Every structure is written in structure tokens, then in C-alpha cells.
Amino acid sequence: MAWDVRPTKDLNEFKGAVGAISHYFGGGPDDERAERFAKVLPLERMHAAFDGDAVVGGAGAFPFQLTVPGGIVPCGGVTVVGVLPTHRRRGVLTAMMRAQLQDIRDRGEPIAALWASEEVIYGRFGYGMASLAGEIALPSGYTGLRQPPDETARTRLISLDEAKTILPAIYDRVRAKTPGMFNRTEAWWELRSLFDPPERRQGGGEKNVLLLELDGEPAGYAFYRVFSGFEYGASTGRVEVIEALGDGAVATRELWRVLLEMDWLATQKAFLLPIDHPLLQQLRYPRRLQMRIGDGLWVRLVDVGAALSARAYGGEGSVVFEVEDAFLPENTGRWKIADGTAEKTDEAADLALDVRELGATYLGGFTFGELVRAGLVREVTEGGAARADTLFLTSGPKPWCPEIF
Numbered sequence: 009m010a011w012d013v014r015p016t017k018d019l020n021e022f023k024g025a026v027g028a029i030s031h032y033f034g035g036g037p038d039d040e041r042a043e044r045f046a047k048v049l050p051l052e053r054m055h056a057a058f059d060g061d062a063v064v065g066g067a068g069a070f071p072f073q074l075t076v077p078g079g080i081v082p083c084g085g086v087t088v089v090g091v092l093p094t095h096r097r098r099g100v101l102t103a104m105m106r107a108q109l110q111d112i113r114d115r116g117e118p119i120a121a122l123w124a125s126e127e128v129i130y131g132r133f134g135y136g137m138a139s140l141a142g143e144i145a146l147p148s149g150y151t152g153l154r155q156p157p158d159e160t161a162r163t164r165l166i167s168l169d170e171a172k173t174i175l176p177a178i179y180d181r182v183r184a185k186t187p188g189m190f191n192r193t194e195a196w197w198e199l200r201s202l203f204d205p206p207e208r209r210q211g212g213g214e215k216n217v218l219l220l221e222l223d224g225e226p227a228g229y230a231f232y233r234v235f236s237g238f239e240y241g242a243s244t245g246r247v248e249v250i251e252a253l254g255d256g257a258v259a260t261r262e263l264w265r266v267l268l269e270m271d272w273l274a275t276q277k278a279f280l281l282p283i284d285h286p287l288l289q290q291l292r293y294p295r296r297l298q299m300r301i302g303d304g305l306w307v308r309l310v311d312v313g314a315a316l317s318a319r320a321y322g323g324e325g326s327v328v329f330e331v332e333d334a335f336l337p338e339n340t341g342r343w344k345i346a347d348g349t350a351e352k353t354d355e356a357a358d359l360a361l362d363v364r365e366l367g368a369t370y371l372g373g374f375t376f377g378e379l380v381r382a383g384l385v386r387e388v389t390e391g392g393a394a395r396a397d398t399l400f401l402t403s404g405p406k407p408w409c410p411e412i413f
């Protein structure tokens with residue numbers, strides 16, 4: 009069946025389309041939440057799928073600017089994707105993905121990115137696993153750092169209101185250097201990052217904001233919650249770090265020193281960390297982090313030529329990819345990268361691969377060598393993977409997206 013899929017036209021349709029995913033969180037949204045959400049996701053960026061007059065599915069795309077190696081690229085930040093249980097497995101998602109990717113392409117956004125509720129869903133639409141995220145649970149007693157405290161470091165707890173004026177500049181400095189991070193508008197800060205309604209606290213305390221200054225200048229911040237608990241009179245409580253960003257090595261270390269060395273609490277937990285987090289080297293007991301790794305951001309090259317031309321390349325030379333894209337066939341073909349630009353070519357291919365493997369390597373989170381060894385990229389010309397990796401190599405940090413959107 010061909011589903012009728014189009015962008016929402018009014019708040020009522022928007023509410024219905026967001027309602028498809030909300031159904032799986034227990035229901036909603038009400039008018040107030042829909043209005044609030046429309047301030048960060050424009051109505052025309054929310055697609056709805058209709059069965060007659062009834063909305064049965066929805067898929068949104070935030071208008072992001074995403075940091076990639078050597079640049080910042082317009083990106084559809086795919087979000088709130090859902091199909092009501094009454095219409096599942098009848099091609100509604102497929103129809104929405106088709107309309108949404110076309111819309112993203114028409115808007116001149118060469119890439120799309122998302123967090124997947126389940127890893128199995130988006131590969132068929134050309135998304136590749138582009139970054140990893142780590143989760144830690146460090147018992148108190150093992151929180152010591154190798155280096156002594158910086159003498160100019162000071163921390164203080166600030167209000168959510170004060171945070172609004174100080175945090176965005178720190179975030180933007182870290183974002184500019186970190187592939188995988190996206191821009192936050194004023195509305196995003198207000199309605200998402202600094203929003204702390206009691207119903208979102210999941211049994212924890214309020215959202216605390218810790219500000220770190222080095223030499224009197226803001227250099228890092230963290231959001232965290234305390235979950236208190238006791239057994240036999242002793243604390244089993246924990247700190248959950250929601251987001252911690254330091255601009256540089258010293259800022260990161262001093263910020264985490266305060267987060268980790270909080271007295272009385274038994275465990276320090278954090279999620280969505282970069283897997284090359286400096287703490288792994290800075291801690292005296294890195295094993296005690298008990299780091300677990302899972303998929304992070306998934307990336308889709310919507311317009312292969314524009315996307316490959318938008319990122320920077322580390323080395324000299326060129327490479328030719330034979331790309332297969334079953335979902336967006338206009339990307340299928342041979343693409344040559346030379347002098348920082350990608351163009352269609354008739355030259356012989358070095359590597360043959362599906363478009364999702366280009367998504368996996370785009371931010372620098374995975375190498376072509378790794379994907380050849382996994383049997384997912386075929387080396388057509390000997391040494392092709394090494395050549396592509398030299399070209400794609402960046403000295404920056406691993407891609408990291410600190411927030412699920």
C-alpha cells in the first residue's frame with residue numbers, strides 16, 4: 009500500500025505525528041508539550057503518515073549543523089520516529105524514511121544522523137554506525153587521578169538561569185573541535201538542556217549545574233543528579249553525570265575530579281561518554297570504570313558527492329569508491345575523492361561498499377581497514393583501504409555526541 013506521507017501543517021497534526029512515538033513512552037504529548045517541542049522542531053520538519061484522515065506514524069528531523077572532521081555540515085537530525093502498533097510492519101516507516109530523506113536532500117543537507125532505539129532498524133535505509141558511546145560505573149574509593157589538582161581550578165554550583173548565559177559558549181568551543189556534536193539554539197538550551205521538570209527526574213534529585221573556571225575563566229561544566237539510597241545505614245547512593253564538557257585536558261580533568269570525588273555516595277555513573285575519554289588515561293584505576301560500549305550516532309550520506317566534499321581530508325592522494333545505494337539510487341556509482349572534492353568518475357574503483365559503510369567512516373569513528381577486516385568493504389585495488397584511511401585520517405578526537413536527540 010502507498011501511504012500518504014507529508015509534513016505536518018498545524019499543531020494538531022504535529023501532535024498526532026509525535027504521538028506515534030510517544031505511544032511507546034506511555035502516551036502524549038498534550039498541547040503544552042507539543043507547543044514546546046514545536047519550538048525546536050519546526051512543523052514542516054515533522055512528517056506524518058496518514059491512513060485516511062488519521063495520523064498513524066511520524067518522523068521528524070531537526071535542522072542541525074553537525075561538526076565533522078574539518079568542518080561543520082548541515083544535517084537532518086532524525087528524531088521522534090514511530091508507527092502506531094495498529095499499522096506496524098506494513099511499510100509506513102519505509103514510506104516516511106523515503107519522504108524524509110528526499111526532503112533533507114532538497115533542503116541541501118548532505119547528511120542525516122540519528123540515535124536508534126534499536127540497532128536493527130536503520131541500516132536498510134543507508135545509515136551506518138558512525139560513533140560509539142561509553143557508560144561507566146566507578147565505585148568510590150577508586151576515583152583518584154594521576155595528576156595533582158590544577159591550582160587555578162575553581163568550581164561552583166550555579167542556577168539553571170545563570171547557566172543559560174555561561175554554558176553555550178563553553179559548549180560551542182568544545183563542539184567546534186568534536187565531530188558528532190551539533191549546534192544548540194537558544195530554545196534548545198532553554199527547553200531541553202536546562203529544562204528539569206520533576207517528572208523527568210526518574211527518582212533522582214534536581215539537575216545540578218557545576219561550573220569549572222580556570223584562572224577565573226569558564227572552562228567546563230557538568231549537569232548531574234544525585235540518587236540517594238541506604239543499606240544497613242550506609243550510603244548506596246550514586247551520582248549520575250548527565251553531561252560533562254571540559255574545554256581541554258586540564259578542564260576535563262578538574263571537572264571530573266569534583267564529580268568523581270563527591271563524598272558519601274557509593275558510585276559515580278555516567279552515560280554517552282566518548283570512548284577515547286581522557287579519564288581512561290587520567291585515572292589511577294581505569295579498569296574500575298567498568299566501561300561498557302554501545303552504538304552512538306548513526307550517519308547517512310544523503311547526497312554522497314556533497315557530503316564527501318564537505319569534510320576535510322588528512323593526507324594527499326585520491327581514492328575511488330564504488331558505492332551501492334539501494335534506497336537512494338542517485339548515489340549509486342563510482343565516486344572519486346581528490347583535492348578535497350568528490351565527483352562521479354569512470355576510473356577503476358579502489359573499494360566497493362554500501363553507502364552505510366561510508367556513513368560509518370564519515371566522522372572518523374571507524375576505518376576502512378576495520379570494515380574490510382569485517383568483510384563489509386571489498387578491497388578492489390590492493391592497498392585501497394590503507395589509501396582511503398590515510399585520506400580520511402584526522403588527528404582530532406573520536407566522534408562524540410553527548411546527547412540523545
Ligand SMILES: CC(C)(COP(=O)(O)OP(=O)(O)OC[C@H]1O[C@@H](n2cnc3c(N)ncnc32)[C@H](O)[C@@H]1OP(=O)(O)O)[C@@H](O)C(=O)NCCC(=O)NCCS
Binds near residue numbers: 091095098101
Ligand atoms: C520501528 C518502527 C517505526 C517500524 O515501523 P514499521 O512501519 O513497522 O516499519 P516497516 O513496515 O516500514 O518496516 C520496514 C522493514 O524494517 C523491518 N523492521 C522495522 N522495524 C523493525 C524492528 N523494530 N525490528 C526489526 N525489524 C524491523 C521490517 O520487518 C521491514 O523489513 P522487510 O522490509 O524485510 O519486511 C515501529 O516498529 C515503531 O514505532 N517502533 C517503536 C518505536 C521506535 O522504536 N521508533 C524508532 C525510534 S529511533
